[in-house]
Amino acid sequence: MNNLKVYNTLNSKKEKFVPITKGKVGMYVCGPTVYSNVHLGNCRTFISFDLIYRYLTHLGYKVRYVRNITDVGHLENDEDEGEDRIAKKARLENLEPMEIVQRYTLDFHNALSKFNTLPPSIEPTATGHIVEQIELIKKMIKTGMGYEMNGSVYFDVHKFNTSNNYGKLSGRKLEDLIHNSRSLDGQSDKKNPQDFALWKKAELQHIMKWNSPWSEGFPGWHLECTAMSTKYLGESFDIHGGGLDLKFPHHECEIAQAEAVNKKTPVKYWLHTNMMTLDGKKMAKSTGNNILPSDVFSGINNKFTKPFSPSVVKFFFLQAHYRSILDISEVALSASEKGYNKLIEAIKTLNSIPTSGENTEFDLNKWKEACYSAMDDDFNSPILIANLFEAVKFINKLNSEGDTLSEDQKQTLSNQLNIFVFEILGLKTSNETIKSNNQSNTLEQTIKILIKLRNSARINKNFKTADLIRDELNSIGIDLKDDKTSSSFSINKK
Amino acid sequence: MNNLKVYNTLNSKKEKFVPITKGKVGMYVCGPTVYSNVHLGNCRTFISFDLIYRYLTHLGYKVRYVRNITDVGHLENDEDEGEDRIAKKARLENLEPMEIVQRYTLDFHNALSKFNTLPPSIEPTATGHIVEQIELIKKMIKTGMGYEMNGSVYFDVHKFNTSNNYGKLSGRKLEDLIHNSRSLDGQSDKKNPQDFALWKKAELQHIMKWNSPWSEGFPGWHLECTAMSTKYLGESFDIHGGGLDLKFPHHECEIAQAEAVNKKTPVKYWLHTNMMTLDGKKMAKSTGNNILPSDVFSGINNKFTKPFSPSVVKFFFLQAHYRSILDISEVALSASEKGYNKLIEAIKTLNSIPTSGENTEFDLNKWKEACYSAMDDDFNSPILIANLFEAVKFINKLNSEGDTLSEDQKQTLSNQLNIFVFEILGLKTSNETIKSNNQSNTLEQTIKILIKLRNSARINKNFKTADLIRDELNSIGIDLKDDKTSSSFSINKK
Numbered sequence A, B: 001m002n003n004l005k006v007y008n009t010l011n012s013k014k015e016k017f018v019p020i021t022k023g024k025v026g027m028y029v030c031g032p033t034v035y036s037n038v039h040l041g042n043c044r045t046f047i048s049f050d051l052i053y054r055y056l057t058h059l060g061y062k063v064r065y066v067r068n069i070t071d072v073g074h075l076e077n078d079e080d081e082g083e084d085r086i087a088k089k090a091r092l093e094n095l096e097p098m099e100i101v102q103r104y105t106l107d108f109h110n111a112l113s114k115f116n117t118l119p120p121s122i123e124p125t126a127t128g129h130i131v132e133q134i135e136l137i138k139k140m141i142k143t144g145m146g147y148e149m150n151g152s153v154y155f156d157v158h159k160f161n162t163s164n165n166y167g168k169l170s171g172r173k174l175e176d177l178i179h180n181s182r183s184l185d186g187q188s189d190k191k192n193p194q195d196f197a198l199w200k201k202a203e204l205q206h207i208m209k210w211n212s213p214w215s216e217g218f219p220g221w222h223l224e225c226t227a228m229s230t231k232y233l234g235e236s237f238d239i240h241g242g243g244l245d246l247k248f249p250h251h252e253c254e255i256a257q258a259e260a261v262n263k264k265t266p267v268k269y270w271l272h273t274n275m276m277t278l279d280g281k282k283m284a285k286s287t288g289n290n291i292l293p294s295d296v297f298s299g300i301n302n303k304f305t306k307p308f309s310p311s312v313v314k315f316f317f318l319q320a321h322y323r324s325i326l327d328i329s330e331v332a333l334s335a336s337e338k339g340y341n342k343l344i345e346a347i348k349t350l351n352s353i354p355t356s357g358e359n360t361e362f363d364l365n366k367w368k369e370a371c372y373s374a375m376d377d378d379f380n381s382p383i384l385i386a387n388l389f390e391a392v393k394f395i396n397k398l399n400s401e402g403d404t405l406s407e408d409q410k411q412t413l414s415n416q417l418n419i420f421v422f423e424i425l426g427l428k429t430s431n432e433t434i435k436s437n438n439q440s441n442t443l444e445q446t447i448k449i450l451i452k453l454r455n456s457a458r459i460n461k462n463f464k465t466a467d468l469i470r471d472e473l474n475s476i477g478i479d480l481k482d483d484k485t486s487s488s489f490s491i492n493k494k
Helices: A040-058 A085-093 A097-114 A127-142 A157-163 A174-180 A221-233 A244-262 A293-298 A310-318 A330-351 A364-376 A381-401 A407-424 A431-459 A463-475 B040-058 B085-093 B097-114 B127-142 B157-163 B174-180 B221-233 B244-262 B293-298 B310-318 B330-351 B364-376 B381-401 B407-424 B431-459 B463-475
Strands: A005-008 A013-016 A024-029 A062-067 A146-149 A152-155 A196-201 A217-219 A237-243 A267-273 A276-278 A326-328 A478-482 A487-491 B005-008 B013-016 B024-029 B062-067 B146-149 B152-155 B196-201 B217-219 B237-243 B267-273 B276-278 B326-328 B478-482 B487-491
Touching (some): A005 A267, A024 A040, A024 A221, A040 A062, A040 A237, A040 A293, A040 A407, A062 A221, A085 A097, A097 A293, A127 A196, A127 A217, A127 B127, A157 A174, A157 A244, A196 A221, A217 A221, A221 A244, A237 A244, A310 A330, A310 A381, A326 A330, A330 A381, A364 A381, A364 A407, A381 A407, A431 B431, A431 B463, A463 A478, B005 B267, B024 B040, B040 B062, B040 B097, B040 B267, B040 B276, B040 B293, B040 B310, B062 B221, B085 B097, B097 B293, B127 B146, B127 B196, B127 B217, B127 B221, B127 B244, B152 B244, B157 B174, B157 B244, B196 B244, B217 B221, B221 B237, B221 B244, B237 B244, B244 B267, B310 B330, B326 B330, B330 B381, B330 B407, B364 B381, B364 B407, B431 B463, B431 B478, B431 B487
Parallel strands (some): A024 A062, A024 A237, A276 A326, B024 B062, B237 B267, B276 B326
Antiparallel strands (some): A005 A013, A146 A152, A152 A196, A196 A217, B146 B152, B152 B196, B196 B217
16 A cells, blocks of 8 residues: 555654555554643644644545543652642632633634634544543453552552563663662552552542542543543554653553553554754744744744744654754744745646646656655655756746646646645645635736836827826835836835 | 513513623523524524623623533434434444534534624533533432432432422423323333433443433433533523523422522523524425524525525524524525625715715614614513614715715714624624625726727727727636627636
C-alpha cells in the first residue's frame, strides 16, 4: 500500500510502517492540559500530528485519530506532588474548575482552527473516563502491580520491572533512577520514589474528586491516556504521539500501566515531536521568553515588529522536520512569509500559463516521486517543500519566458500542487481570502484603466478629463499620486 | 438591580426575577443529543437562551451558564424503550459511538458559531458524569424512590407522588397518566408504566456501557441533567431552560429526581422556548419538511429559492418572542432580510449625520426606556426590534432631510444601538463582511466612473475611447450592457 517509514522512538530506528489491521490506523496523541492559553510549541506538536494524520489519510488509510483533553489530575510538577493545575487556576481566577476547562479548551480549538488543522475523530476527556480509570486500577491491584495506601493507589514500578522492562521507551534504567532519587521523607505513602500515583485521595477542600473503592479522590495523570487509548483503539494500536517532553515519565508510565493490565505491547510506533525555542532560548512562561499564537497573528507582542498570519506560521513550522528543534524568530518568520507567498503566487500563475505541446524541460513524474519520497521518509515536510519550490521555479520561468506546457502537464502539475499544499500540508487560502483577493485585483485593474485613460488625457492636454477622473476617484476614497508619466494610487481605509 | 420579569412555566405566570444569590445567576439549558446534524428548531432554542444569557450579563449579573451535550442514554422513543440514538447512528455509519458524538458536536458548535452565539460557561457531557449519576442512583435507592430489578434501576413515580407532587411542571396528574397508559406487557421490569429508568442494564452487544453496583449498563436519559445541574449550579439554582417538548417527561422527571435526593425545589424559574414550523407544518425529518442551517446559508435546498445569511436567519428568529410558535418561510425570511439590512444601514448612516444643536423631535430617553422595558418583559425581542426601527426611521429622516442632532445625542443613540443590536441581540457584522462589502462598493463606484466617461465619449461620438473602455473592462472580466443612454455592468465570477 505504501513505502512509508516512520521513526520509532521505541528503538530509535526508522521502520517500515505496517499497521496492525490492514488499511486501518489507530493513532493516539496526548492533547493539552487546559489550564492556560495554548502556546506556540504545543501548536507545533499538534500541527505535526495533523500533517501525519493528513498524509496517512491521503495514502488511503482509514485513520481513527484520538486526541485527549486533560481536564483533571495533572499536578504541578508533573509527578505526584503539588496542586492540580486546573484546580489551581480555578482558585486563582475564582471560577469553577470546569469553567477553566471550558475557557482554555475553546482557546485551544480556536488556535488550532486558525492553523487549519483537522479535528480528531474522537476528543475524549480525563473526567469523562473516571469509571474506566477506576476499572483499570482494580485490575492492577488484582495483578499486584498496584497497591493501596491510605486511600491512594500507586503503581509498583519495582515489582513491574521484575517481569517487564521499565524504561524501554526512554532508555532509562531503574537502577539509575533509584540512584538519582532522593529518599522518601517519610511523608509519602509510596513504597519507592519511582512509583507513581494511579489514584490520589483528595484533601477535604479539594473540589475535583469522585467516589472510588479507595477514597474520594482523583486519577493520576498517566492513567487517563491508558484508559482512553485502550477504550477507543484497543489493547494494541499503531501510533502513539506526543511532545518529546512527555516521553518520560508520562509515556513510560503509560506503557507500564498497559502492560500490567493487558500483558501485551500497547503501541507499535511511538512518534515524538521536538521542542521549539524562541530567539535561541527555551520558551517558558516563567522567564517571559514566550509568545501566544494570537499575539503572533495580531502583531501585538514584544518579540516581533510585525504580524504573521496563521498560514505563514504553519508554513514556517512545516519547513522544519517534526523531530528537529525549531527556533522561531522574526528573521526566520519573515523568510517563511516570502516563501509562502511565492508558493501561493506560483500556484495562481500556473493557471494563466498557456498550453501547447509537451514541455520536456521538467520531469513531472520524477518530481512527483521526489515529493512522495520525502513524505514517505518519516513525513519529511522540509524536503517536500524544497521540491515544491522546484515546481515554483519552473512555473516562474514559464511565465517570464512566455513558455508553454501541454494541457495534460498543466493539469497534473496543478493537481499535485493542490494535493501537496492544501490537502497534505494543510495550508489554507480560504475562499473568503480568495474572494477578497479577487475583488482587490479587479478593483486594482479597474483603477488602472482609469489611470491609463487619464494618462492619455494628460498627453493630449485634455486636463478637464484628467482632473475629472482624479476628482471622481478622490470622491470615492481613492487618491492618485502623479509622477511625470503616470500615477500610483492608494485606497483610503475607512 | 433590575425590573426584569420572566415567564415561569412552573406556575404559568410572569414573575419578578430575583436570583437566589444576589448578583449571580445559575442557568442550566438542555443541550442537543449529538446523533445527527443540528436542525433549525434546535438553533432557535439555543439562540433564545443566548439572548437571555446576553441580557442577564448586560444587566450586570455574573452568569454561570451550563449547557450539556447528551452523548449517551437518549433512547429512540424518549422513554425507556428502543435503541440508544447515538449507538444506533454509530451502527448505521459503521463508526465508534464517540466518533458520532465528535462529528455532530462539531456540527452543532459550527452552526451556533455561525449564529454568533456565546459559548456557555461549562459544556458538560453525560458520559463525563457517569460516577455522579451512579451516586445519585445510590441515594434514590436509599430513600426508597429508586428500586432495582434485574440489573436495571427505576424511579418509583407512584411512591414519589405520595409525598411530592409529580406533574407540577407539566400540569399532568398521575391518575390521568395511569388512566391513559397501556398496561405493562409482563416484559417490563417496571412496577408501573409511569416509572422511568435511572440505570439500564446493557445487552451483551451494547457498546456504550459502564460498570455499576447493579450491572454493566448506562444511565437513563433524565438523570444526566440532574447530575450535571446539581454538580455545577447547586441543589437549587435560578433558571432551567429548554425546548417546550422537553417539559414532559424530561423536565418533570428531573424535578422528581432532584426532589427525591435533595428534598428541596431544584429550580426557581423554568423557561421554555416554543417550536418552529416550516411553511405552516411541523418540521420533521421523517416527512421531509425539514431544513438544515447550512442548507439555508448556502441556498442549496428544495424549500427556498435563495440563500439567507446566519445574521438574517437569527434576526428573523429574534423578531418573534421565544414563547411563540414561529413559522419559517421564504416570504418571512425575505422580509427579515430587508429589515435587517435597513437596520444595519441606518447604524452606518448615523455615523455620517452632521451634528449641531439639540434635536427635540426624538425623545432619546423615552426610546431607551421603551427598549429596556421590552427586554425586561420576559426578553421581548420583537418589541425591542420594533423600537429599534423607530430609531431607524428617525435616522433616515435626518439623512434625507439634511437634519442634524447634537454631538451628545448622536453619541448616545449610536452607543445604545450598538448595545442593543450587537451586544444584546448578538447580531454580527463581521469585519470580513464589512471589508468585503466596502471593496464591492468601491469597485462598483469605480466602474461607474468609467461608465460615466464612456457615456460622455459616446455623446461626443468619440467611439474609439468608448470602445477602449468597454474592451479594457471586458479583458478584466467586467461586461457592459448598453442601453440608449447608459450601461449596466456585470462582473464575471471565476
